Amino acid sequence: MSDQKEATLGTPAVDFETERPTESGAFLSVRDLRVHFKTDDGVVKAVDGISFEVARGRILGIVGESGSGKSVTSQAILGLHKGSNAQVSGEIWFDGRELVAASEADMRKLRGSEMAMIFQDPLSSLHPFYKVGSQIAEAYLVHNHVSRREARRVSVEMLDRVGIPNPDSRYDDFPHQFSGGMRQRAMIAMALVCSPKLLIADEPTTALDVTVQAQILELMKGLAKEFNSAIILITHDLGVVAETCEDVVVMYGGQCVEKGPVDDLFYRPEMAYTWGLLGSMPRLDRTRQARLTPIPGTPPSLIQVPRGCVFNPRCRFTERVPGNRCVTEHPDLLVTAAGHEVRCHIPGPERRQIFTDEILPTL
Amino acid sequence: MIRFIIRRLLGAVVVVWIVSIVTFAIFQLAPRLSGQSPIYYYIAKQPPPPGSVQFKELEHAFGFDRPLFNQYWHWLSQIFHPHTIRNGAGTTAEAASCHVPCFGYSFKLHTEVSTLIWQALPVSIGLAVGASILWLVGGLIVGTISGLRPGSIFDRVGMVGTLAAVSVPIFFTGPILLLLVVYNWKWLPNVSYASITADPLQWLKSMILPWIALAFAFAALYARLTRANIIETMGEDYIRTARAKGLSRRKVVIKHGLRSALTPIVTIFGIDLGTLIGTTVITETVFDLKGLGWLSINAIRQQDLPVIMGVTILAAVALVLANVIVDALYAVIDPRVRLS
Numbered sequence: 213m214s215d216q217k218e219a220t221l222g223t224p225a226v227d228f229e230t231e232r233p234t235e236s237g238a239f240l241s242v243r244d245l246r247v248h249f250k251t252d253d254g255v256v257k258a259v260d261g262i263s264f265e266v267a268r269g270r271i272l273g274i275v276g277e278s279g280s281g282k283s284v285t286s287q288a289i290l291g292l293h294k295g296s297n298a299q300v301s302g303e304i305w306f307d308g309r310e311l312v313a314a315s316e317a318d319m320r321k322l323r324g325s326e327m328a329m330i331f332q333d334p335l336s337s338l339h340p341f342y343k344v345g346s347q348i349a350e351a352y353l354v355h356n357h358v359s360r361r362e363a364r365r366v367s368v369e370m371l372d373r374v375g376i377p378n379p380d381s382r383y384d385d386f387p388h389q390f391s392g393g394m395r396q397r398a399m400i401a402m403a404l405v406c407s408p409k410l411l412i413a414d415e416p417t418t419a420l421d422v423t424v425q426a427q428i429l430e431l432m433k434g435l436a437k438e439f440n441s442a443i444i445l446i447t448h449d450l451g452v453v454a455e456t457c458e459d460v461v462v463m464y465g466g467q468c469v470e471k472g473p474v475d476d477l478f479y480r481p482e483m484a485y486t487w488g489l490l491g492s493m494p495r496l497d498r499t500r501q502a503r504l505t506p507i508p509g510t511p512p513s514l515i516q517v518p519r520g521c522v523f524n525p526r527c528r529f530t531e532r533v534p535g536n537r538c539v540t541e542h543p544d545l546l547v548t549a550a551g552h553e554v555r556c557h558i559p560g561p562e563r564r565q566i567f568t569d570e571i572l573p574t575l
Numbered sequence: 576m577i578r579f580i581i582r583r584l585l586g587a588v589v590v591v592w593i594v595s596i597v598t599f600a601i602f603q604l605a606p607r608l609s610g611q612s613p614i615y616y617y618i619a620k621q622p623p624p625p626g627s628v629q630f631k632e633l634e635h636a637f638g639f640d641r642p643l644f645n646q647y648w649h650w651l652s653q654i655f656h657p658h659t660i661r662n663g664a665g666t667t668a669e670a671a672s673c674h675v676p677c678f679g680y681s682f683k684l685h686t687e688v689s690t691l692i693w694q695a696l697p698v699s700i701g702l703a704v705g706a707s708i709l710w711l712v713g714g715l716i717v718g719t720i721s722g723l724r725p726g727s728i729f730d731r732v733g734m735v736g737t738l739a740a741v742s743v744p745i746f747f748t749g750p751i752l753l754l755l756v757v758y759n760w761k762w763l764p765n766v767s768y769a770s771i772t773a774d775p776l777q778w779l780k781s782m783i784l785p786w787i788a789l790a791f792a793f794a795a796l797y798a799r800l801t802r803a804n805i806i807e808t809m810g811e812d813y814i815r816t817a818r819a820k821g822l823s824r825r826k827v828v829i830k831h832g833l834r835s836a837l838t839p840i841v842t843i844f845g846i847d848l849g850t851l852i853g854t855t856v857i858t859e860t861v862f863d864l865k866g867l868g869w870l871s872i873n874a875i876r877q878q879d880l881p882v883i884m885g886v887t888i889l890a891a892v893a894l895v896l897a898n899v900i901v902d903a904l905y906a907v908i909d910p911r912v913r914l915s
Binding site: 287290292295316320321322323324325328329331333336337338339340341350351354355386388399402 | 811812813815816817818819820821822823824831834835838908909910911
């Protein structure tokens with residue numbers, strides 16, 4: 213087992229044989245996932261029926277505002293809600309296994325070894341009392357029966373791979389002795405040390421300055437390609453999505469409101485919320501730009517989710533739908549083009565018309 | 576690391592020095608503000624009439640006729656110089672030699688203060704250390720189990736119980752324990768204190784109840800503190816990271832959770848333990864132990880100033896020392912402390 217791991221770590225071999233087809237054929241398939249938290253104020257529907265798929269070697273972006281359910285979704289895939297007050301339902305098929313019903317013991321074997329996660333704030337995500345290197349070695353030792361010396365060797369190698377200078381001496385540093393960018397590199401090293409097949413990066417670059425952001429994204433992309441991993445990149449930064457991802461899921465109020473290939477989402481978006489996101493994105497490729505257009509209103513309460521379309525209280529186009537359906541009827545996520553799905557009552561041709569006539573000129 | 580400890584030790588010396596000034600000011604100078612000579616509190620008998628030759632001789636012997644600043648140095652230097660102390664002139668006077676460290680002589684108890692302290696200190700230390708082990712073990716276990724499962728039956732019962740325990744004073748739990756364990760159930764004999772070197776078994780028998788009584792309230796406090804810290808720590812991002820690595824629950828809790836959660840408790844524990852040296856008056860009174868608390872309360876009752884001053888300074892030194900040890904321990908536990 214450890215020999216095999218080393219082989220994948222040492223050479224950029226592509227390990228297609230271990231990839232077993234799931235029912236739908238995708239490597240990771242999330243179906244109608246719901247994560248509800250029971251609180252004193254009521255049930256918080258943090259994630260309410262989300263579905264997506266990711267293949268190995270592909271990068272999926274999940275975009276949305278704070279509180280739209282992005283992080284909760286990713287933590288549900290790792291089974292981190294087990295043992296909390298969360299109620300998780302739906303299906304998560306990972307490499308032929310169903311994870312929602314899996315036991316904590318089974319999930320533990322997958323966590324870190326086959327699926328790993330990079331968290332948002334590397335300073336608070338690393339334990340302040342333990343050496344950076346030993347925290348990476350710990351992740352390796354959980355899943356590999358090797359000596360501490362061997363774990364150290366692998367960890368130092370990993371630190372080197374993520375671009376930390378003098379990895380052998382930096383191994384013995386504590387997290388507070390690292391800079392922000394180096395901490396995130398260490399987190400990536402920790403996540404990749406067992407060559408996981410699925411990497412979930414939860415806003416990996418939000419705490420970093422822009423120059424470091426680009427390096428970290430490149431690093432993740434490169435390593436994922438090398439290990440042929442599937443990546444889920446969670447972010448609220450559309451620029452990051454455009455640069456990195458191949459497919460995008462737009463989340464709003466715990467639901468998927470639009471998803472599709474990255475080009476469709478950026479050049480042919482059909483959902484009012486996606487338009488809003490694009491309008492509020494600063495762009496450098498324009499010589500002159502008017503003020504950014506914010507999306508009016510605030511994200512919905514996840515306890516009292518708006519009736520009808522979850523976005524209707526903030527949507528400018530509700531009056532274009534006859535019969536007040538936006539407020540009374542919850543729209544389905546419907547296919548509008550190959551691989552492109554939209555949750556909106558406005559008919560497809562009319563949506564596209566609105567985008568080209570009213571939205572595109574303002575972007 | 577060594578520089579860190581040396582810095583802390585130097586700081587501790589400064590603190591003890593300041594304490595000595597304050598102690599001196601309170602007990603030597605304060606009586607004068609009410610127009611009294613402190614002589615009375617030192618000789619344990621009616622002093623000669625003020626202004627008389629004998630009175631002036633006494634004042635001179637104790638150094639009270641010197642200027643204030645000089646008086647303080649005189650008092651401080653006497654600690655390190657063996658000398659003879661008299662409580663008067665002539666044949667009726669009592670004379671006593673005082674050995675280093677000389678904190679004075681109690682003419683009430685006819686013993687050197689350092690001897691009195693030396694006799695009482697083992698009792699107090701034995702009481703404090705034994706009780707602290709009990710409350711630490713009890714408090715940490717209850718607090719950890721509660722904190723890992725907040726809202727569970729154990730947690731609810733435990734927290735109500737600890738609230739009750741915190742609310743009940745030692746002068747209530749102490750006599751109740753004595754009544755039940757010794758007199759009603761006769762589980763323990765009614766033994767008097769013996770030093771641990773003289774008779775370890777009797778020492779143990781005499782100390783068990785005081786330990787329990789003293790540990791009771793502290794254990795409850797530590798259980799609540801531990802619980803709060805555990806709950807906070809288990810919500811930290813690095814705990815989520817540890818779980819995401821695939822670590823077992825036991826490893827997540829013990830290696831990643833407890834180590835952070837218990838660090839602040841080290842601080843409080845050290846200070847509590849240091850404070851207890853010389854302040855366990857009630858426990859010592861209830862269980863008839865002749866420790867520092869008993870010594871000081873008796874000295875206060877009899878206006879035996881040299882003893883009060885001696886115990887005060889010792890208690891201060893114990894607390895400062897406990898703080899230094901805590902600081903050193905903290906640096907070992909938390910790497911972030913070492914650099915700053």
